[in-house]
Amino acid sequence: MKRIFEVDPWKIVTHQFNPEDKRLQESMTAIGNDYMGMRGNFEEGYSADSLQGTYLAGVWFPDKTRVGWWKNGYPEYFGKTPNAPSFIGLGITVNGEKIDLAKVKFSDFYLSLDMHQGLLTRSFVYEGKDTKVKFEFRRFLHIVQKEAALIEVKATVLSGRAKIDFDSTLDGTVVNEDSNYNEHFWLSLGENEDDRTIQVKTKENPYEVPQFTVLLKESLRHDGKIVTGDVTSSEAKLSEKLSVELDEGQSYELEKDVIVVTSRDVDDKDQLAVANELMTKLQNKSFEENLVDHEATWNKRWQTSDVQIDGDPAAQQGIRFNILQLFMTYYGEDARLNVGPKGFTGEKYGGATYWDTEAYIVPMYLAVTKPSVTRALLQYRHDQLPGAYHNAKQQGLPGALFPMVTFNGIECHNEWEITFEEIHRNADIPHAIAMYTEYTGDDSYVKNEGMDVLVGTARFWAARVHWSKWRNKYVMHGVTGPNEYENNVNNNWFTNTMARWLLQYTLKRLPLATAEAKARVKVTDEEKAKWQDIVDKMYLPEDKDLGIFLQQDDFLDKDIRPVSEIEDQRPINQNWSWDKILRSPFIKQADVLQGIYFLNDQYTKEQKEKNFDFYEPLTVHESSLSPCIHSILAAELGKQEKAVELYERTARLDLDNYNNDTVDGLHITSMSGSWLAIVQGFAGMRYNDGKLSFKPFLPKKWDRYSFKINYRGRLLSIEMSDQAKITLISGEPIDVKVYDQDVHLREGESKCLKD
């Protein structure tokens, strides 16, 4: 655990600058606007250790799979988000000395990310030999005009005289740091000094993945008016230089406006004209006016999604940070996109779509955004069904196999133990259809497009199991469960359980499908009988003496001991060799417990308790996806202290760098976990059988918490202090259950209840 920012309910703020924490600072002050994003790099440049990163949603590159030993079925490429052409650059020289916080003397450092609207503010006083200059930066990515980035710097001479040279740059000569061996992904299409643009294109690939073109345009303003400097360019680079001379007490403010357009939206040949137009539009308003527009949209988002926590500012800061970062990554406004595990904050995971979206994002977004946002996420997978059929075929199996990692539906990750084996995703992803249907009450998706997904995946599962004469059961070999600290295991309880669920749910929903859907999927009676047989005879390993489900065959043969015995060796993924991790009993993230979370209403309290008590002590939570699931189950089981401990781990995973890996970027897809821990955990929200219910408790050290949810056209607020207060803010009357008591609410009405 390491905390480098101060606790504040609405700010990520620090007055310190420690070079050793530079990457961590950059991750934590990353900003985005669902269209693009960037790490918290410094405008003026920084020559010591740093991870420079700018990323464009949906712009990716298929990087050739390079392994020492090829395995049949490997995807040909590893998909990754290339570091995008950088537009942050605003170099500064004072009296000939380049401002570089790795080298110059400075004081009064201040850095703050305002969570109301994702405005990044930074200032410091440069202390030259005879001169002191205060520099103040502001930066935001426009949430209304998504193609726009606005950067402002103000220099104030505190003492002496200063000749200040500014150098505004666009730079397409960037590389990725993570496993791309310093190769360049971008080819220059030319620089335009008059228009102050560079245009680049991702390099060719042999995989029929489109080459993306990106055009960047910059323009400088002073005092709201365009100013022009000396422009020079070289391959994929452009620079505009401007100088001012200031006496003591004088100040000068310079604004760098940037427009970024990509071939996802604008044809290559139109990009220049469109960028020019967008720049004009942007510059019709001042920096402040643009910021007001930007802030207004953010306010609207917060109105329905803010979670308030009184009495624990660290918890409050954590959840707001998570909500902000989530919404900066994805707010459902472009259905072609999805939620990359690191969002726009780092390179790892390639930026693509994982099962995280369905398992962790969907249950939160169902409640904090419009149903159409979740439906777009479901549609995204439906659109990618051809890729899923391709993936199954690669493994020699029928049906559809959703990928572990993808941009276009085709698997683009290439570790066999993940790609070929971590197939539980193929039930987790369709499981979101059930969640959507259950939460929204809208069954139009499951009856139609959803049926293509269910039947496609059902066919995969029915072929992936095999009959074991030895056990007289259907078994499933060679899988990796959510606990990726085991690979290639047999009969992972979670995978077997979810595969069985998928078949059962498909059989249940199939009769209700539309005629068109039935005609498309053409399920035969023989198939249905086979699926039912698998449902009836699936092997689900358990130990009756211990009263637990077994994570996989022979789990008990391990050297079982609690994590508390190895505290000094954590995180094990950084301190242990891979084989030692695999052999150990330690669990990366919920596995059996993930199943109990997903299919929560199918298990008794005793089953939940025994499994929780057995598995939680073995769990190292080295996946960001882990603590929230445990927190929710702990809350359900009345283990309130444990629930809070794990909530804190979820909510402040990045802010406190729990797993010592936030330098690589933020854990975006797990950020919903803190919301889930409060809403499904502390407040005990469930929505089974068309009935919303709550069982709230208040963590000991909190005074109060409250949140709002959208539910079937209504807006409800739940507030918990010494009692639970539920309010129907808007919408038709509704019946809910609180502490198992029936509550009827009309619009505007509140009810207070105690357990």
Next chain:
Amino acid sequence: MKRIFEVDPWKIVTHQFNPEDKRLQESMTAIGNDYMGMRGNFEEGYSADSLQGTYLAGVWFPDKTRVGWWKNGYPEYFGKTPNAPSFIGLGITVNGEKIDLAKVKFSDFYLSLDMHQGLLTRSFVYEGKDTKVKFEFRRFLHIVQKEAALIEVKATVLSGRAKIDFDSTLDGTVVNEDSNYNEHFWLSLGENEDDRTIQVKTKENPYEVPQFTVLLKESLRHDGKIVTGDVTSSEAKLSEKLSVELDEGQSYELEKDVIVVTSRDVDDKDQLAVANELMTKLQNKSFEENLVDHEATWNKRWQTSDVQIDGDPAAQQGIRFNILQLFMTYYGEDARLNVGPKGFTGEKYGGATYWDTEAYIVPMYLAVTKPSVTRALLQYRHDQLPGAYHNAKQQGLPGALFPMVTFNGIECHNEWEITFEEIHRNADIPHAIAMYTEYTGDDSYVKNEGMDVLVGTARFWAARVHWSKWRNKYVMHGVTGPNEYENNVNNNWFTNTMARWLLQYTLKRLPLATAEAKARVKVTDEEKAKWQDIVDKMYLPEDKDLGIFLQQDDFLDKDIRPVSEIEDQRPINQNWSWDKILRSPFIKQADVLQGIYFLNDQYTKEQKEKNFDFYEPLTVHESSLSPCIHSILAAELGKQEKAVELYERTARLDLDNYNNDTVDGLHITSMSGSWLAIVQGFAGMRYNDGKLSFKPFLPKKWDRYSFKINYRGRLLSIEMSDQAKITLISGEPIDVKVYDQDVHLREGESKCLKD
């Protein structure tokens, strides 16, 4: 199965040239002299599909490990033998047309590898518009003067007139084809046109692996006298051009002599002088005289190692081909070297040392070469113990872990399921110490250096097992057995058995060690007690009902069915996805049966029979190491037909391209398998408890076979026809057993016996 060469007892010969079989032809006509080797490429060049390859023993390059996702403990590099600078080039143009068998018209193609001495002969008639020219090539790598390669071409004009331009080249601008992404490994150190040399150096690496320097020199002779042409050069390339004009009936012979010296033997700065000296020495004799010297040495090798088979020319050809290729790869004359799985015939496997050496090469070399050759192989591992300690440390374990793949003792392969898990090697490699000691009767190694190896590996094993409270046994998780079609399994019977054997053997040998060895290894009483406890309580999975050992936990849970059901899908490693292979019951190579082979005297005939009958039908033999082990066990169990079938598969694996992969190169380390199948299989040779014994049978379709062995200072011959005849050719009198009958032999004496 595909046979492209004719059957001949002493030749690999063909009168056909099929471009589609070019790579196969190149593998099969590879030649080597233990110092260097080359594939059967064409001197004049060939523009269609081909794998050009020249390799230098002990010259390697550490290629950065490149994976999408790093795992702790991965070796930093993958070691590989880079394609060496090529000296084969002798381009030919006739009346302006370049001779290229992919393009020109030709007839009377002939290609032959004479197995007496590894002389490659090729001829064809070029049919130009108005000219016919016969070209005859001869090529060999000098077995006495190892740095020398001799190439001869003779052109005879059959009709018309011919202006023939020769272009003798040296070329350092070569790349590898296999997983190095077309990168160049060689940097030019300069070309010397006067001396006709190029000198190159492997590029820098950050792993403290020495950069190797190689100098090549060529010189042309005609009629035994040096001739000079026009020399030109470019970076890492040299060319010497010469023209002749010939009338119909005239012929011209040109000899290209080559010297190759490397920094393994000669300092960079001395290489030119040494190469000049060696060339002078070589050219003191004519091509024919050099060939006579070369042949004399080969004759000596054959005298003690030839295996004769009457009545089955294909079987005869197979075993001679294997012995030739083995001896061309390694004859024990340079103790720094070892036996790469593809020798000098291809790129795959990197050219490094595998456990194959100890498991497959040692038991043959013990009998066909001097004991010092095997002892050198043992010493090679002892010299690499520091690397083995490093490897164990990488995994967080004490003791020594011999690598799966290495050049210097440090693991240099990087699939976790192999590197981290296929650890049975760490008992198989020390097992050669027991074989050496038992066969030679020389215990000086095991008492001294051998003890370092035994104790180092024992310490690894004692830490790698863990105590299972559930089973009340020591267990071993997360391993890959010899059957690499399973990964990350628990309690692989073979690995558990061999680990137990190693501990037991170490405990047995330790009291007999020298005082110095004991002082070095410092084994405590506590350690000994722990090792004994593991020996006593090791879990060895078995199924008592079936009477078999279980390859691993839950093996019976698989969808068990014989290979005969999937004949149309073989080889599965080319037709199935990796995950399908892993889940299947099909076995790549002997696993349980490998253990029964290694520790042959510990199992009853019934145990052998039941395990053989269970596992052999599940085995696809897609490792070249597989059929011989099965052949030997089949022979022991009286399954003579099966033994012969598997012998043929072993002996002609490459000649008949059984696994459809000989295009990549020959399976060198398994070539001893055919010898083992005859000697340990058909002739039933054993050498337990200091007593040599035989139980020969004659395969039905053979008339006779015979072989010779060195045994404890004696040379014996065994000949089997309608009866067994054993002869002590030289050495002290000896008592052996034949068909369980005691036989006493004096020098020069033969005895004949029947079963």
